Amino acid sequence: MAHRVTLIPGDGIGPELAEATTRVLDATGIGFEWERVEAGEAAIASHGTPLPDEVIDSIRQTRIGLKGPITTPVGSGFRSVNVGLRQALDLYANLRPARSMQGVESRYTDVDLVIVRENTEDLYAGIEHMVGRDAAESIKIITRSASERIARYAFDYAVANGRHKVTAVHKANIMKLSDGLFLESCRTVAAEYDGRIEFEDRIVDNMCMQLVQKPDLYDVLVLPNLYGDIVSDLAAGLVGGLGVAPGANIGTEAAVFEPVHGSAPKYAGLDRANPTAMILSGALMLRHLGYAGEAEKVEGAVRDVIAEGRATTADLGGTTGTSGFADAVIDRLGAPSAVR
Numbered sequence: 001m002a003h004r005v006t007l008i009p010g011d012g013i014g015p016e017l018a019e020a021t022t023r024v025l026d027a028t029g030i031g032f033e034w035e036r037v038e039a040g041e042a043a044i045a046s047h048g049t050p051l052p053d054e055v056i057d058s059i060r061q062t063r064i065g066l067k068g069p070i071t072t073p074v075g076s077g078f079r080s081v082n083v084g085l086r087q088a089l090d091l092y093a094n095l096r097p098a099r100s101m102q103g104v105e106s107r108y109t110d111v112d113l114v115i116v117r118e119n120t121e122d123l124y125a126g127i128e129h130m131v132g133r134d135a136a137e138s139i140k141i142i143t144r145s146a147s148e149r150i151a152r153y154a155f156d157y158a159v160a161n162g163r164h165k166v167t168a169v170h171k172a173n174i175m176k177l178s179d180g181l182f183l184e185s186c187r188t189v190a191a192e193y194d195g196r197i198e199f200e201d202r203i204v205d206n207m208c209m210q211l212v213q214k215p216d217l218y219d220v221l222v223l224p225n226l227y228g229d230i231v232s233d234l235a236a237g238l239v240g241g242l243g244v245a246p247g248a249n250i251g252t253e254a255a256v257f258e259p260v261h262g263s264a265p266k267y268a269g270l271d272r273a274n275p276t277a278m279i280l281s282g283a284l285m286l287r288h289l290g291y292a293g294e295a296e297k298v299e300g301a302v303r304d305v306i307a308e309g310r311a312t313t314a315d316l317g318g319t320t321g322t323s324g325f326a327d328a329v330i331d332r333l334g335a336p337s338a339v340r
């Protein structure tokens with residue numbers, strides 16, 4: 001039976017990346033039925049909103065979304081589609097793996113990190129107000145339930161994916177109550193995994209320096225929303241930038257997989273953008289659906305094609321287009337992987 005997946009091609013380079021990615025995922029032979037819905041600029045034109053109800057309804061039914069990047073119109077008054085999806089579907093865990101790839105220029109060759117970012121609270125709750133004319137206040141919300149839930153997700157992910165250590169990242173030396181509660185919640189959950197997964201914590205500023213100097217010392221990191229946003233971009237930078245960085249937003253009822261980068265409007269329709277991040281997001285989706293072997297094959301094929309350097313896109317110094325890169329990955333899917 002085919003898996004029904006809600007496909008949101010998105011704006012800018014999104015539709016080309018979605019086409020490349022669905023072709024690669026179809027080539028695994030698993031069988032997908034893509035339920036295509038519009039969000040973003042196209043939906044504003046047809047529905048008067050960038051996030052029509054039918055998008056949420058479709059994901060509620062299929063429980064799985066594969067999404068291209070969406071242009072956020074500046075100053076239009078529309079709320080962000082990404083924030084809207086996260087809130088409507090309670091996608092509480094943002095998962096961003098960062099792994100070095102041969103053939104992608106970067107400072108290190110052996111980075112293999114997984115960032116688990118809390119997606120629903122912290123300063124992103126958006127509760128701000130002016131205090132008189134010359135001061136502003138933003139309220140940082142940290143709850144025990146959300147902190148324990150994200151910590152449990154990080155530990156379960158570590159167990160399921162053969163990882164050995166979880167590091168909780170915080171600033172509890174200064175924010176003793178809010179970050180203190182996050183750290184205490186992580187420690188409570190860590191005790192349940194004692195003897196199976198190692199646990200440690202780091203203060204966020206030290207964590208940034210350590211990641212730049214010794215990224216190989218770290219494995220899975222769990223962070224509140226704001227630190228997670230910043231540190232995951234730092235980790236993406238360590239492995240060659242946002243163009244190759246996949247992501248997932250996971251909840252108990254649904255999950256949405258998407259590249260970390262944006263809609264790169266200047267490359268739209270030119271068959272020039274790199275589909276790696278979206279294809280690797282598709283591989284995360286395969287793993288989520290229980291197809292770990294197929295996910296590994298897709299990741300291996302992408303890594304091989306990039307390492308060989310014969311069919312890479314312009315951002316990686318090649319001359320191959322979006323769709324030609326997907327063809328090379330599909331060709332490679334059948335062959336045993338040479339590069340790890």
Ligand code: NAD
Binds near residue numbers: 082261263266272315
């Ligand atoms: P961007 O990620 O679109 O582009 C940053 C730079 O990286 C540009 O030079 C771009 O050309 C390049 N780039 C990005 N992806 C690439 C790819 N796959 N292949 C080759 N080059 C690539 O970021 P931006 O310019 O800040 O944002 C553009 C739009 O995307 C904005 O409207 C922004 O709001 C939106 N955005 C959406 C998401 C999302 O939907 N998840 C995320 C970030 C930005």
